[in-house]
Amino acid sequence: MKVDSSHPSLESLPAAYACRIQNQSMISVSGDERRSYLQGQLTCDVNSLTETSLLVGAHCDAKGKVFSAFRLFEHAEQIMMLMSPESASASLQQLKKFAVFANAELQFADVQAVALAGDNIDEILSPLLPSLPDSEHPVSRYQALTIIKFDGHKSGYIIVGNDDELSTFVQGLNIPVYDNAIWTLLDVINGFPTLSNAAIEEYVPQMLNLQAINGISFTKGCYMGQETVARMKYLGKNKRAMFSLQGKTEHLVESSALLEKQLGDNWRRGGNMTNLYQADDGSLYVQAVLANDTDLNDIFRIKDLADTVLTQMPLPYDLDDK
Template identity: 40%
Template sequence: MVLANRIAEKIVVISGQDRKSYLHGQVTQDLNLLNESTFLWSGHCNAKGKLWSVHKLIASDESYLLLASESEANQSFSELKKYGVFSKAEFELSETLHTIGLIAQSTSEIESLLSISFGERNLVSFDLGYALQLANGLVELVIAEDKLAALESKITIEAHENDWLAATIKAGLPRLSAETLDEFVPQMVNLQAIGGISFNKGCYTGQETVARMKYLGKNKRAMYSLFAKEQTIESASEVEIQLGENWRRAGKITNIAVTAEGTFVQAVLPNDTSEQAQLRIKDLEESHLCVTPLPYTLED
């Protein structure tokens, strides 16, 4: 069975003669690695190396597409446009491209539904748009508005994104909330673990901080996936950890998804947090958060 959710994302379209050279100097990823069968995770930082957005990049025929949550896309769009006036690059927040999340037990179910095949690729261009394989059984679609009806003839699309957000949290895929922009360097949200940082591409905004974190071992935080059986946690900002008989601030929450299964929480915590740690939501003493295993290693 395949579930479909509308995703609260926006797409920034970067076009113009200088689009590659300009964007290459702004993001953590090497744009030379983009091709018709590959999308890339990437980050967009301020001068201090703090993230404005974590996003996915696609190279289309005449432009780059930057996919991110609404708050991240709005921030990156504003910053890219601000400094792009000095280059031959154009920027647009698309009103006609939409993102749909598909969830299944395996990617093969989604391939069958859409009549596509990923093979060794993580990006497929097909008659409805683009399909990005984020993890096994987790595929994001980029579809033009006039193609939505064709997709809806194949599957019912739910208006909310809770199931999708929960699935991405379980998969350890980072997304920043409006409250956590300008707060974390890329390694603090595990961007290096999902291949979202190139350490060989040369200079980009914030690169000095990102390199220092890697080569001097200065990063002490990471993004964790947490789970609570309670279904009453709809909003929260901080996680606390039990140390002896006391509770201390452990870190900041970036996302919460309440589902029938329970509540999935994504939070940035000390990178030595163990799976046995006793955690709770700040100001919610009866809550109990379990650390769930990430599908990748946090080692460089």
């Protein structure tokens, strides 16, 4: 499949497009005890997973700090966890340590994923599929492919399968195919946490808005880090949250750059980026963990880049605890 390597701004994306999700990795979990094992490790209620459901969750260390935030679903009689490669490496290493005591096998999945999005994507897909997954049943099957609906300001579908089947299906749509950077843009716009190496084991799930996207079950019972996560909810100790920011600069921005917040005529450290997309025209779309009382009118910039003004983008969900 021919891939367009340009990085358009959000406003210049076409009405329907695909993007490779090669900046994400998948962990596959198989074995008779895969559900019960993951239930004791993850923040989401794995026991509620069905063939047509999609779960969001986090994998934490014993202190409640997040190794990974992921989308979890079934594919080819396995449970799949889709997340950033850095998070996948960290989570796989930790999950394997305890899997030796359960009939559960974890490994990197040998499948690929492509996202389909744009205002006209439903119109293009509907004639080709028996039915489209929806918000109530966000996962469906077509031949050997798994089709997953994702919601947000820019909704769409994730198609999972082997490379040949996936390429054949996408080529038949006759729409532009972008590289994986566009998936970063979609995650930023939709407020879905994606962690780089620097962010792993730095934040509890509520600092990444997992409670706002149904990524934490407070009724499922014990799991790794559960005590800290519960304390954050019931004692109100969380002081940070994840936000989406946008701006523009003529400079190339590194994902490790720090953010500064404007206070009068001065600038002070404002927070840390977790994800970044920079378009070819210099447009910036930043995901960052900031103080949870950040105001809509607060101004941020990339440290040492005076020309960069970053303002808040609306999130597609309410940050209040659930």
